[in-house]
Amino acid sequence: xxxxxxxxxxxxxxITAAALSAGPAFAAxxxxxxxxxxxxxxxxxxxxxxxxLSEALKKGPVVxxxxxxAYTPGCTLETQLFADAADEFKAAGAxxxxxxxxxxxxxxxxxxxSENLARLAEFSKEHCRDKFPIAAVSADTxxxxxxxxxQRTELSDRTSYVIGKDGxxxxxxxxxxxxxxxxxxxxxLKSMASGGHQH
Numbered sequence: 668x669x670x671x672x673x674x675x676x677x678x679x680x681x682i683t684a685a686a687l688s689a690g691p692a693f694a695a696x697x698x699x700x701x702x703x704x705x706x707x708x709x710x711x712x713x714x715x716x717x718x719x720l721s722e723a724l725k726k727g728p729v730v731x732x733x734x735x736x737a738y739t740p741g742c743t744l745e746t747q748l749f750a751d752a753a754d755e756f757k758a759a760g761a762x763x764x765x766x767x768x769x770x771x772x773x774x775x776x777x778x779x780x781s782e783n784l785a786r787l788a789e790f791s792k793e794h795c796r797d798k799f800p801i802a803a804v805s806a807d808t809x810x811x812x813x814x815x816x817x818q819r820t821e822l823s824d825r826t827s828y829v830i831g832k833d834g835x836x837x838x839x840x841x842x843x844x845x846x847x848x849x850x851x852x853x854x855x856l857k858s859m860a861s862g863g864h865q866h
Contacts, residue, residue: 709802710791733823736769745845753798
């Protein structure tokens, strides 16, 4: 019986790992496409707020990075790297926000929708270090941005977008390498500032 339970646990762990590392079900939105409007509850320094894309775009370009789930290794590293570079995004006049459909609980299981925001409050304090907000987005928003994870449709793939003030996609970048999301989005902002185009 113990062997059966162990095998089941190993199988479940493998499925979860595969889901978190899988590629997108669809191609991400392309450069030049209009970014879908979305609003989401989020956390900044552990405090709740509501993010709305159209409001953020009034201030300038917006960098939105989708990540699969808070408290998973790649997502934690990516968020820490964005926090390290947050001042560079601010200097470029951009609003930076991380968005996700999920979070891992302390026991390793995935948070429910109701638990997700509370988990992100902790994550924002620990890993965003009050530098920028993160938000819990719905499966509908993940689908609109074409970043659905095949095995876990409520979660997103690891994709970053730079959205111009006109609401058009300036950069669409999907990779499992966390550091590339920071370098590519910053490069796109610098290219935009100099009148160039980034793909």
